[in-house]
Amino acid sequence: MKFNKIKYIAFLTLSLLIISCSDDSDTTIQIETDFSGTFVQKDQMGRPAVNTVFVSSSSKDEFNTTIPSQQSAMFQSMFQTNLTALSPAFANSEDKNALGQDAAAFTGLLATDVLNVSLDGTTTFFDGTNVLTGRALADDVITVELLLIFGGEDFTENPSLSDDNVSANDKPFLTSFPYLASPW
């Protein structure tokens, strides 16, 4: 009986050894790339310069961590206050930009910081005809924004503030992917 028990244990041990041996030899060593974990939002961006220009200093981090669907409710009034304080072109309540938007309408659009992109054709921030259908690399977005902020109803107000006179990149863009110029 006791002998049988020992034999049994010995057999079991041997079996386990064999199993683990064969296990070792069959397994190719494969380290799977680890993509686990939770990633927490630090920065976000839709349209250029929105956080920089329209969000008060103390609220910039908060704006970056507010989801777009809640941004208008939380920030539109701050945007409007800052816009009317910033631009003489919005000094009077009836003032509008060249898109026909008053301060409330303009900041209502900008406070939800997403980039609208057309799937049907020209994609540009503004090209004189198409408005907010995307953002191409060559778009002079700062001048467009300065014009909408300072340029008044017909883009003629505050001319010294409404164009930075830098209208193109310092290197030409590529016509093919990846489109951006090689680094300096």
Next chain:
Amino acid sequence: MKKTKILTATLLVAIIGLITVAADHIDAPAVSGTKADITDFYAFQGEDTNNIAFVANVQGLLAPSATSTASFDENVMVEFNIDTNNDNVEDLVIQAISRDGKMYFFGPYAPSSTGLNSTINKNAIKSEVSITPYGSSAIVANQNGMKFFAGPRDDPFFMDFAQYGEIIGGNASGFNNPGSDTFAGSNVMSIVVEVPKSQIGTSGTINTWVEAKTKQ
């Protein structure tokens, strides 16, 4: 009168902190100077007009001397968000994260949850491209009907930010003509993805934005 108006405007500009910078470069204290600082976001129709190209740039104002040692942070996920039904909530995401010299891409796919916290669904469409080293020609991967690039590029942003600073500081009443591009000669770390329109909607307008998320 006009001068006073301009002076008032410039002072107010300074007060609300316009001095910070440009498109989204160093826009907020929590991200400035970190590898999670988004500098710019672009979305445009590709050379193949059936496609949309998305560009996310991080780590702005890299001097050429700093670019050779610049790298993506493996703890920072860059997430392209796509809203296809105009409620400003993401319906699809494309997630990019670097591992050991490669940039991995997941999506476009519908995330199990939306908002500030993200996880990576390893079962989503997965693509990868080797990160182009500084000084090498661009390495492009064609996978799953999409194109991918990751690596240093010239900063495509342009603006006379220096003169803006002068205006804000009360040292100038307006921009110069011609202006001077403050971002000339500087680089960024770029992620570029080109996706068939059929994978992100078919027609109409989508809303898009980019997020930098750090591993908890």
